[in-house]
Amino acid sequence: MIFFRITSFVLFFIFISLNAYSENHDQTVEQNIIEKAKDINKKLKENQAATQANIDSEIGKTEEPLPLNDPFAGDTATASSIVMEDEATEAALTLRNYKLAATFSGDFETFVTLVNDSGEYITLELFEELSEGVILVDASTKEATFQKEEDGKYLIINFKNQIKEKDAF
Numbered sequence: 804m805i806f807f808r809i810t811s812f813v814l815f816f817i818f819i820s821l822n823a824y825s826e827n828h829d830q831t832v833e834q835n836i837i838e839k840a841k842d843i844n845k846k847l848k849e850n851q852a853a854t855q856a857n858i859d860s861e862i863g864k865t866e867e868p869l870p871l872n873d874p875f876a877g878d879t880a881t882a883s884s885i886v887m888e889d890e891a892t893e894a895a896l897t898l899r900n901y902k903l904a905a906t907f908s909g910d911f912e913t914f915v916t917l918v919n920d921s922g923e924y925i926t927l928e929l930f931e932e933l934s935e936g937v938i939l940v941d942a943s944t945k946e947a948t949f950q951k952e953e954d955g956k957y958l959i960i961n962f963k964n965q966i967k968e969k970d971a972f
Contacts, residue, residue: 897934898949901925902964906942915939915947941972948972 901917904924908914917933918924927939933949937958941948946961957972 897937898958898960898966901933901960903947903960903962906944906947908942908944913942915942917947 901919903915904918905916906914907916913929914926916924916926925933927933929939929942932938936952937949938952939947940950940957946959949958949960950956951958957969959967959969959972
């Protein structure tokens with residue numbers, strides 16, 4: 804019986820020592836993995852810094868400043884001087900507040916989209932009024948034609964925001 808006790812104690816201590824060695828071994832492997840990960844991360848950061856320095860040297864460090872004007876607002880200064888009449892009519896003034904943004908035409912319907920300076924848009928169908936007395940009568944890929952009810956003249960606006968007044972279109 805003493806033999807079995809001594810043997811069981813010896814085996815017990817052997818297993819405990821092996822377990823302690825394996826735990827210690829796992830910690831050293833884990834520390835090695837962490838150190839390798841840190842080294843890889845450090846090399847990656849150095850590589851990224853070198854790449855960024857190369858890019859900066861090729862394109863220059865200074866960036867161009869952004870323009871102060873809104874390039875999508877249109878040219879409101881030229882829009883006010885293009886109406887052909889000496890005295891601008893109320894219909895032309897209403898149309899001058901908008902810029903032609905798009906024309907859509909299908910087999911049965913035609914639409915025109917106009918945008919004002921604040922970015923609000925209006926979509927009109929043929930024979931729909933923009934304002935009182937200004938009706939959309941025709942649209943092509945280059946321009947939209949409105950008719951004034953008061954005198955029957957036509958206001959033609961193109962994508963350059965040029966407004967022309969004609970007797971017939």
